[in-house]
Amino acid sequence: MATNLKPVDVAVIGLGAAGGVAVLPLARAGLKIAALEAGAWIPPSEFKPDELHNNIRRQVTSGKKVWNEIPTFRTNPNQPARRNAVPPMMNAVGGTSIHYDGNSWRFSPWDFKARSEAIKRYGPNSIPKGSTLEDWPLSYEELEPYFDTVEYEIGVSGKAGNIQGKIDPRGNRFEGPRRREYPMPPLRDTDFTDHMQAAAKKLGWNPHRGPAAINSRPYGGRTSCAYHGYCDIGGCHIGAKNSTSVTTIPAALKTKNLTIFERASVTRILTDNNGKATGVLYVRDGREYIQPAKVVLLASQTYENVRLLLLSKSKAYPKGLSNNHGQVGKHYIGHWAGRECIALFPFDLNIWYGAFSQNVVINDWADDNFDHSGLGFIGGASLTVNHEVHPIAAASIPGFGRAPSWGSKWKAFVHENAGRWIGAYAQCNTFPYENTYLDLDPEVKDPLGNPVCRITSGPKENEPRASAYAAAKAAEWFRSAGAIEVVTAPNPEGPVLSTHAVGGTRMGDNPETSVVDKWGFSHEAPNLGVLSGSVMGTHGSRNPTETIQALAWRTADHLVKNWKSIAG
Amino acid sequence: MKPSDKRVSRRTVIASATLIPISAIQAAPQKAAPQAAATVLTSEQRRILEAFVDRLVPKDENGPGAVECGVAEYIDRSLADFLAPEKGTFLDGLAAVDAFARSSQGQPLADLSPEKRDAVLTAIDNNQVPNLRGFFNRVRRLTLEGMFSDPYYGGNRNFAGWDLIRYPGVRLAVGPEDQRMKSLPAMNHRSAYGGEHGH
Numbered sequence: 001m002a003t004n005l006k007p008v009d010v011a012v013i014g015l016g017a018a019g020g021v022a023v024l025p026l027a028r029a030g031l032k033i034a035a036l037e038a039g040a041w042i043p044p045s046e047f048k049p050d051e052l053h054n055n056i057r058r059q060v061t062s063g064k065k066v067w068n069e070i071p072t073f074r075t076n077p078n079q080p081a082r083r084n085a086v087p088p089m090m091n092a093v094g095g096t097s098i099h100y101d102g103n104s105w106r107f108s109p110w111d112f113k114a115r116s117e118a119i120k121r122y123g124p125n126s127i128p129k130g131s132t133l134e135d136w137p138l139s140y141e142e143l144e145p146y147f148d149t150v151e152y153e154i155g156v157s158g159k160a161g162n163i164q165g166k167i168d169p170r171g172n173r174f175e176g177p178r179r180r181e182y183p184m185p186p187l188r189d190t191d192f193t194d195h196m197q198a199a200a201k202k203l204g205w206n207p208h209r210g211p212a213a214i215n216s217r218p219y220g221g222r223t224s225c226a227y228h229g230y231c232d233i234g235g236c237h238i239g240a241k242n243s244t245s246v247t248t249i250p251a252a253l254k255t256k257n258l259t260i261f262e263r264a265s266v267t268r269i270l271t272d273n274n275g276k277a278t279g280v281l282y283v284r285d286g287r288e289y290i291q292p293a294k295v296v297l298l299a300s301q302t303y304e305n306v307r308l309l310l311l312s313k314s315k316a317y318p319k320g321l322s323n324n325h326g327q328v329g330k331h332y333i334g335h336w337a338g339r340e341c342i343a344l345f346p347f348d349l350n351i352w353y354g355a356f357s358q359n360v361v362i363n364d365w366a367d368d369n370f371d372h373s374g375l376g377f378i379g380g381a382s383l384t385v386n387h388e389v390h391p392i393a394a395a396s397i398p399g400f401g402r403a404p405s406w407g408s409k410w411k412a413f414v415h416e417n418a419g420r421w422i423g424a425y426a427q428c429n430t431f432p433y434e435n436t437y438l439d440l441d442p443e444v445k446d447p448l449g450n451p452v453c454r455i456t457s458g459p460k461e462n463e464p465r466a467s468a469y470a471a472a473k474a475a476e477w478f479r480s481a482g483a484i485e486v487v488t489a490p491n492p493e494g495p496v497l498s499t500h501a502v503g504g505t506r507m508g509d510n511p512e513t514s515v516v517d518k519w520g521f522s523h524e525a526p527n528l529g530v531l532s533g534s535v536m537g538t539h540g541s542r543n544p545t546e547t548i549q550a551l552a553w554r555t556a557d558h559l560v561k562n563w564k565s566i567a568g
Numbered sequence: 569m570k571p572s573d574k575r576v577s578r579r580t581v582i583a584s585a586t587l588i589p590i591s592a593i594q595a596a597p598q599k600a601a602p603q604a605a606a607t608v609l610t611s612e613q614r615r616i617l618e619a620f621v622d623r624l625v626p627k628d629e630n631g632p633g634a635v636e637c638g639v640a641e642y643i644d645r646s647l648a649d650f651l652a653p654e655k656g657t658f659l660d661g662l663a664a665v666d667a668f669a670r671s672s673q674g675q676p677l678a679d680l681s682p683e684k685r686d687a688v689l690t691a692i693d694n695n696q697v698p699n700l701r702g703f704f705n706r707v708r709r710l711t712l713e714g715m716f717s718d719p720y721y722g723g724n725r726n727f728a729g730w731d732l733i734r735y736p737g738v739r740l741a742v743g744p745e746d747q748r749m750k751s752l753p754a755m756n757h758r759s760a761y762g763g764e765h766g767h
Binding site for chain 1: 623624625626628630633650686689693708712713715716717718720721729730732733734735736738739740741742743744746747748749750751752753760761
């Protein structure tokens with residue numbers, strides 16, 4: 001028998017990048033919040049500069065939930081889905097914002113209206129075949145105040161490229177207008193970032209330093225980055241990375257309105273016969289609890305958001321919560337991103353240290369920042385080269401046609417070249433398709449007996465073309481930078497598991513084609529809000545976290561302002 | 569030691585991390601120190617593995633090889649621990665490689681000359697032996713892990729792996745001078761787990 005707990009105003013499921021920011025405006029408004037988090041606090045002393053522990057074994061997680069529910073994958077509905085070995089996320093208070101690399105971007109204005117913009121500029125035939133692309137129900141301009149709030153609340157280092165329409169070529173000149181400069185300057189320039197910027201400028205491009213949720217100087221009462229080089233998939237041992245666990249969550253705790261339940265795995269969202277959410281059922285240390293709440297905010301990552309809705313069947317929702325229109329799991333987007341162009345240089349790059357987001361970024365070939373006439377695709381990719389290369393990854397250098405993969409010749413090659421190669425990380429604008437969706441796996445279950453999420457991701461044409469185009473641009477960049485070997489290896493298959501997974505509970509005005517409204521609340525269960533990338537209708541050509549956080553803040557703000565009508 | 573190493577000691581950087589809720593400090597116990605290195609391979613299996621990885625990274629003018637770096641020790645410990653789920657497959661693979669050595673070269677792998685071991689491994693790498701390429705790639709991958717992971721895990725002995733690829737070692741604070749392209753920082757032979765973990 002589940003134990004009934006004292007009712008609260010808001011139950012938040014998942015205290016990561018999204019839930020971790022949403023609790024702050026709620027707590028400040030005086031709402032009583034119970035946050036159910038599958039992980040626990042991780043003491044900073046546990047974060048180690050250890051590639052095997054962090055990047056290879058993925059042990060920076062305080063709970064095993066992510067390991068127990070790794071989504072399965074298939075490329076067409078006639079195949080059995082295969083299991084995957086490594087989870088895309090982690091469990092902890094702070095969630096994956098603990099081990100992300102801190103890249104903190106705003107999606108571009110184009111991302112919010114890709115469909116109408118593409119039709120306007122290139123005609124209706126430019127919309128990718130089989131796509132279910134819609135404009136978002138809100139514009140960049142509507143989200144701008146929340147981007148600004150998030151950047152200042154958590155702390156983001158960067159250089160503005162567009163302040164209220166005034167272009168500054170030292171920043172991203174293609175970004176949407178922002179009201180003011182970033183709260184901190186970019187992470188430290190290095191010889192490598194200077195070199196790669198100069199190489200891009202020689203080509204007439206617009207390189208810039210990317211924005212990072214990492215302190216480039218002391219901020220928010222915390223120290224600045226020590227550049228030790230184990231940021232990505234690792235936690236920050238000095239609290240200089242602005243994970244929600246050191247920023248918005250501690251600030252919310254100070255109000256005394258937030259209670260965190262660690263090691264709480266939510267298994268169902270509960271509803272009444274009228275279709276209203278009434279609370280959540282969760283398992284903690286082997287016992288079941290019911291947390292009643294006036295409003296439920298679902299804030300785990302995309303795969304788990306979709307899974308939990310589909311698992312939460314009831315009289316009012318026989319196909320899963322908020323799924324009476326069959327839209328939960330549809331319009332899922334695995335982010336098309338990878339290092340499809342690599343290069344070898346005749347000199348040491350010395351990128352061992354620093355931060356993953358200590359980088360140089362090219363946005364000239366992203367979004368609609370160039371003329372696509374005759375190219376056969378819309379969107380594009382940002383290109384990034386970065387610091388922070390770990391030893392095993394560096395020693396995994398391909399032979400570039402110059403060396404075998406083992407033996408003395410390999411050893412001589414790796415001795416000279418392990419520190420002399422890089423790949424350009426290309427992140428593509430990625431769209432939703434009919435052949436790409438999430439549902440429950442009919443065979444694979446987690447230890448509690450609940451099916452895991454299953455990804456079905458069919459072939460696409462637009463993204464591979466955009467990606468190949470970007471890889472060719474990366475090759476130009478590398479040659480301009482003095483590379484002696486450049487290899488492009490297109491990946492026409494696209495992503496399997498994606499930490500950048502979005503969609504699946506799309507935001508829209510039409511309940512026939514979306515799950516939540518423009519504020520992030522369910523079309524069907526009025527007191528259920530959804531946070532995280534699962535509400536996004538497209539994926540931008542950059543990391544999604546800050547856009548997820550701005551949306552989460554906006555949903556929380558909307559709830560505060562409309563408490564009576566939403567909570568009923 | 570470079571000045572940048574002195575400027576911020578580990579103690580000061582950790583002390584400066586404020587705003588961490590006290591529950592974060594108290595919540596989970598410290599990860600246990602490395603176990604007294606449980607292993608799973610028999611001495612015969614260990615010999616086969618060493619004969620194998622010795623050819624992937626031989627000892628030569630560029631320094632110690634996989635055997636001297638403790639790669640077999642790393643793999644053996646991992647199979648007892650993190651990689652326990654793949655132990656059965658791994659042992660089957662080792663046995664199959666040894667069986668192929670016997671059938672193609674007339675002797676167990678560990679008794680063959682380096683040239684003949686290379687012939688065995690080349691045939692496998694070139695996919696001329698049914699069903700062994702996957703195992704070869706797995707051993708190669710684990711060899712990279714054993715060569716270049718923190719010495720804490722039993723490989724990369726005396727930091728010889730990091731010396732080979734010229735990775736300058738773990739530094740908790742890295743200054744601007746440590747990020748120059750023209751000059752790499754000095755090799756410091758530091759482990760993430762304190763002190764010098766090279767055995």
